[in-house]
Amino acid sequence: MKCVFLGIGSAFDAGQTNVSILVECGGNRILLDCGFNAGHACMNMVPDAHDIDALWISHFHGDHFFGLPFLLGSFFNAGREKTFHICGPEGIEDKVTQTVNLAYPSLLGKIGFGVVFHEFKPGDVKFVSGFGVSTCAIDHSGSAQAIRLECAGKVLFYTGDGALNDDCTQLAKNAQLGILEAYSLDGPVKKGHSSIMASVNFAISARIDTVCLVHLENFVRTCRVKNVLKQFSLSDSTVIIPEQGQVFEI
Ligand SMILES: [Zn+2]
Structure with a gap:
């Protein structure tokens, strides 16, 4: 399984692409999240990006x-024919349809390839494009799922x-x-978010081999890296702050 970090940035970090990871395994590819500027990174950085499965x-x-x-407009422009699978929490089809219709009202009507939605409730286990997918609720906004x-x-x-x-x-x-969101270093954690230390402790409890921390608050990422690295020495898991474009094979 190969993971390409197309973006590692938090919501309003102007210098970074929003968190987005391309996962490849057994000839199939699934993209994890696609925020404001992640579609651009995907089409720029990934060979044959218009062919991603899910x-x-x-x-x-x-x-x-x-x-x-x-992303969907780029697939359309590239003449995509292969069905695209979109997975997410309850309401995924409505949210995506509304969003795309606001941007390009005629796009979905002429798109030329199938778009299949897979709605997940916490605890669901499904098989999508060669990947076993299971989810749970996480404390963030409404229906957010890990x-x-x-x-x-x-x-x-x-x-x-x-x-x-x-x-x-x-x-x-x-x-x-x-791959864990970690907004702050430690101490009081922003509501509905994790911190670096919480994520490291979580990784030890869950026996995760390697942890990549993403979505760091801009000041933590740019100004407190030395402190962050000191904290890593406390951990049994390997902890990494990936850069955009970094690739991991597991
Ligand atoms: Zn969020």
């Missing part, structure tokens, strides 16, 4: 799904945004790679 939307904040009008992706014996856990809970610990158990 998309997971973790929740309905703009920095996680407002890149969809651009995801466990399985393919060819490899396991990836991705939070989207949110404060970690016991269901997340169960869902993430023994994942080889955890």
Whole structure:
């Protein structure tokens, strides 16, 4: 399983692409989240991006799904014919349809390829485009869900945004790679978000081999990296702050 970090930025970090990860396994590719500027990164950085099989939307904040009008429009321009699978929390079809219609009112009517929606409730387990997909609720906005992706014996856990809970610990158990939102360093955590230290402790409890921390608040990411690195020495898991474009194989 190969993971390409197309973006690692939080919602309003002007210097970064919003968090978005392309996961490839067994010849299939699923994109995890597609925020404001992530569609552009995807089409720029990924060979044959118009051929990606599926998309997971973790929740309905703009920095996680407002890149969809651009992405679907780019697929259309490239003459895509292959069906595209869009997975997400309850309401996924309505949210995506409204968003794309606002941007390009005629696009969905002429798009030329199938768009199939897969709606997940917390606890659902489904098989989409070669990936086993299971989810749990996470404490963020409304219907936000974390995801466990399985393919060819490899396991990836991705939070989207949110404060970690016991269901997340169960869902993430023994994942080889955890991609966790961590907004602050430690101390008081912004409501509905995680921190670096909370994420490291979570990784140890869930026995995650390698943790990639994303969605860091701009000041934490740019000014407090030395403190962050000191904290890492406390951890049994390997903890990484990936850069945009970084690739991990598990
Ligand atoms: Zn959010």
